[in-house]
Amino acid sequence: xxxxxxxxxxxxxxxxxxxxxxxRAPSIDVEHVLLGVLAAPDTGLTAxxxxxxxxxxxxxxxxxxxxxxEPLGQEDAEALRSIGIDxxxxxxxxxxxFGEDALDRAVPAPESRRGFFRNAKGMSFGHIPFSRDAKKIxxxxxxxxxxxxxxxxxxxxxxxxxxxxxxxxTRTLLGDESAVQGLRAAVSAHLDRAA
Numbered sequence: 001x002x003x004x005x006x007x008x009x010x011x012x013x014x015x016x017x018x019x020x021x022x023x024r025a026p027s028i029d030v031e032h033v034l035l036g037v038l039a040a041p042d043t044g045l046t047a048x049x050x051x052x053x054x055x056x057x058x059x060x061x062x063x064x065x066x067x068x069x070e071p072l073g074q075e076d077a078e079a080l081r082s083i084g085i086d087x088x089x090x091x092x093x094x095x096x097x098f099g100e101d102a103l104d105r106a107v108p109a110p111e112s113r114r115g116f117f118r119n120a121k122g123m124s125f126g127h128i129p130f131s132r133d134a135k136k137i138x139x140x141x142x143x144x145x146x147x148x149x150x151x152x153x154x155x156x157x158x159x160x161x162x163x164x165x166x167x168x169x170t171r172t173l174l175g176d177e178s179a180v181q182g183l184r185a186a187v188s189a190h191l192d193r194a195a
Contacts, residue, residue, distance in 0.1 A: 004142065008045070008155040012036035013138070020128050023063055027131045031169040033138075034162055035059055040155045048190050049159070052183050059173055137161045148191065156191045160184060 005013065015036030020028040038046055038056035049055070080086075095101075130138070140161035145153045163184045166174055174180050 008040040008042040012040045030167040
């Protein structure tokens with residue numbers, strides 16, 4: 001199937017792996033594929049996505065904030081309280097033991113390991129697998145191209161696939177159903193112009 005991908009689509013898939021690695025994700029997921037598309041050389045498509053509020057920098061910032069944000073929110077605190085765990089009491093205990101700013105101090109990074117797939121800074125260069133959802137997106141991009149009777153798979157087809165089956169992270173990035181449908185129509189029109 002990969003041989004049917006055009007230059008921008010191949011770039012998006014390779015970019016997805018790089019984005020997942022940069023975000024230290026254990027697998028390549030749909031949001032990484034979206035990031036790969038946003039960095040792809042199809043400037044018309046990336047401009048169109050930007051008009052709809054999707055930029056590589058914005059998506060990266062949202063994903064990084066999600067990854068490094070507050071680990072437990074109010075809903076989590078309520079759920080833990082319902083089973084007898086009081087987060088405020090846990091915080092007080094930690095501060096009493098380790099100092100008042102214990103939870104705010106940075107934890108030192110573990111000593112980097114060197115190995116076959118690591119560089120001196122500990123960055124992994126090994127294979128990062130595609131998640132089941134990301135594989136589904138790539139398969140759906142083929143279906144989108146076939147349904148449109150297009151000869152190859154472009155980055156726009158990947159976007160249509162993401163819009164067809166977004167995961168929770170991309171659903172948050174894409175907006176409500178009307179935003180998804182509007183973006184779908186805009187991407188389809190973009191592909192029609194490019195054909």
